[in-house]
Amino acid sequence: MxxxxxxxxxxxxxxxxxxxxxxxxxxxxxxxxxxxxxxxxSILAMSYDILLGYTGIVxxxxxxxxxxxxxxxxxxxxxxxxTLSVFFLSIAVGMVxxxxxxxxxxxLTLRLKSHFFAMLxxxxxxxxxxxxxxxxxxxxxxxxxxxxxxxFFKDRVMFYLLVLACLVLVxxxxxxxxxxxxxxxxxxVRENEQRxxxxxxxxxxxxxxxxxxxxxxxSLAGSLYAISLRFVNTSVLTMDITLDALLMTIIGGVxxxxxxxxxxxxxxxxQHYLSGLxxxxxxxxxxxxxxxxIYILAVIFFPRGIVGTIRHAFWKRKTNEPKVNVAxxxxxxxx
Amino acid sequence: xxxxxNLLINGLATGMLIFLLAAGLTLIFGLMDVLNFAHGGxxxxxxxxxxxxYGLTNSFTVAIxxxxxxxxVLGFITEKLIITPVYGNHIQQILITLGFMIVLSEMLKxxxxxNQIAAKTxxxxxxxxxxxxxxxxKYRLFIILVGILVFGIFQFILKRTKIGLIVRAGVxxxxxxxxxxxxIKQVFLYVFMVGAxxxxxxxxxxxxxxGVIYAEMGMxxxxxxxxxxxxxxxxxxxxxxxxxxxxxxxxSFMAYYVPALSLAVNMMLMAIVLIFRPQGLFTAxx
Numbered sequence: 265m266x267x268x269x270x271x272x273x274x275x276x277x278x279x280x281x282x283x284x285x286x287x288x289x290x291x292x293x294x295x296x297x298x299x300x301x302x303x304x305x306s307i308l309a310m311s312y313d314i315l316l317g318y319t320g321i322v323x324x325x326x327x328x329x330x331x332x333x334x335x336x337x338x339x340x341x342x343x344x345x346x347t348l349s350v351f352f353l354s355i356a357v358g359m360v361x362x363x364x365x366x367x368x369x370x371x372l373t374l375r376l377k378s379h380f381f382a383m384l385x386x387x388x389x390x391x392x393x394x395x396x397x398x399x400x401x402x403x404x405x406x407x408x409x410x411x412x413x414x415x416f417f418k419d420r421v422m423f424y425l426l427v428l429a430c431l432v433l434v435x436x437x438x439x440x441x442x443x444x445x446x447x448x449x450x451x452x453v454r455e456n457e458q459r460x461x462x463x464x465x466x467x468x469x470x471x472x473x474x475x476x477x478x479x480x481x482x483s484l485a486g487s488l489y490a491i492s493l494r495f496v497n498t499s500v501l502t503m504d505i506t507l508d509a510l511l512m513t514i515i516g517g518v519x520x521x522x523x524x525x526x527x528x529x530x531x532x533x534x535q536h537y538l539s540g541l542x543x544x545x546x547x548x549x550x551x552x553x554x555x556x557x558i559y560i561l562a563v564i565f566f567p568r569g570i571v572g573t574i575r576h577a578f579w580k581r582k583t584n585e586p587k588v589n590v591a592x593x594x595x596x597x598x599x
Numbered sequence: 600x601x602x603x604x605n606l607l608i609n610g611l612a613t614g615m616l617i618f619l620l621a622a623g624l625t626l627i628f629g630l631m632d633v634l635n636f637a638h639g640g641x642x643x644x645x646x647x648x649x650x651x652x653y654g655l656t657n658s659f660t661v662a663i664x665x666x667x668x669x670x671x672v673l674g675f676i677t678e679k680l681i682i683t684p685v686y687g688n689h690i691q692q693i694l695i696t697l698g699f700m701i702v703l704s705e706m707l708k709x710x711x712x713x714n715q716i717a718a719k720t721x722x723x724x725x726x727x728x729x730x731x732x733x734x735x736x737k738y739r740l741f742i743i744l745v746g747i748l749v750f751g752i753f754q755f756i757l758k759r760t761k762i763g764l765i766v767r768a769g770v771x772x773x774x775x776x777x778x779x780x781x782x783i784k785q786v787f788l789y790v791f792m793v794g795a796x797x798x799x800x801x802x803x804x805x806x807x808x809x810g811v812i813y814a815e816m817g818m819x820x821x822x823x824x825x826x827x828x829x830x831x832x833x834x835x836x837x838x839x840x841x842x843x844x845x846x847x848x849x850x851s852f853m854a855y856y857v858p859a860l861s862l863a864v865n866m867m868l869m870a871i872v873l874i875f876r877p878q879g880l881f882t883a884x885x
Contacts, residue, residue: 273745276766320690324697376873379628379634379689380829380873382634383869384870386822387822387870391863391866394862449677503818507701509696510694510697541735549713552701553702553705554697555701557702559698559701560695560698560702563685563691564696565696567691
């Protein structure tokens, strides 16, 4: 375990250092923006992985926390001075709101079985979408609004570095979180909730905590996303955002924080190139269809995703890392 | 008064469309324990293929039959390719049917183009009757009649025939049915195909009702159908009819009186039912 993490950390540090100097080496504006986008969605996908990969619950309403963060930042920067302190304050406000909402929603819904939970989260996030569309005085509805970002971020590179720092910070915090005793309980819930309950853990509490952590991190991603566009509209609350997070997590590898980051990279890059190809081959305008198919195949044949499959193949014998499973085996579910 | 009657007919017609979608969903869930998130995709495919057949032959009957056949074929494919491999695993089912929903709705855009398509009402059913001050749009009445007819037929099949008996018994206790020597997998497949056909029928009826069809309509209606299934009770056929009518009426009255709340009211209804009566208002009984 220990040696493996050290190796991992070394590679990661080199990678992070390479990414940090990248904008100073390369002049490509496109790449800076694309990488920023990848980092933001990595944060979102990692937060989703806490739910799907570590706790084993499927939420279809993750976009609402992303949207709350985006709106908190956009609205506060629009109403007050666009300064750095307001920006950081708005991130905090978004996180607090997301935390409270995810606490309330989680308390009410997490006691339900997976089907119902998935549906109810879909409905609740639908409610927030409707709310954002109707509350035009605050959100300007579907048209959205532009706002001024803090002076500091006029330079794309500064923002790039900030997002990278957030990504690294969130990654290490979440890794600490899932390897803490609390995180171990979450994994136990994923593997077998009944048994965890009978061991004396009040699983609902742990699930609520997981959904709060996921909500708060997603809200951070939303805040950064709003800044990257300097514009916000109701699309940040739509199902598409949840689907993105879901695809990234599944394709990258559930239950392996690194997986969602790779998934985000793969999907954002593919989206970039495939929509470029669309000019020549119209079929690529519907690039998401390929992801849908890959996603379905992944769920059936590679439930571990890219990272999980590789890790499983390489470290199967060397370590006793807990196996990664999207869900229990068939016979366990037929009980 | 005439306003109330109009809203009533509106709500009933929408309710019947949702019922067609929810009926399949509830049977599939009750019997197979599968919540099919791709159901809305089947609905949208019914709408698009129906409109395509209508444009081809100019006959609404052909359009309906074509849509139902599309639904049956897609239902067969879905069950065999998507549901069977992950049978028994809830989380994978949720993930995979949602993935298939994306594929279905993107395929629609590939086949029929990404734009909205206008759908015409067949001449026989267009227009309206005026009775006093009350204007009754023929097509809406037609939808209501079809809904009642479908409910009647299925109620008959479920209550009076052998296959209906097996399905009802399966909803209650599938291990027992299996132990009695019935190939429940085969029954699953049929029920899934019938459910898909009902969704497609709902889609083709929806097309002239709303005037335009678009790929995203599948998900929009699927959410309503989920709400109905939850309120009505998973696996309960009459429950889904009543809940569908309730949701349809609530939608049409709210859209007129409190437009801001029209979508929210259904979701709140579902949230309340789920929190206080998670098994739904009606429980599935034999």
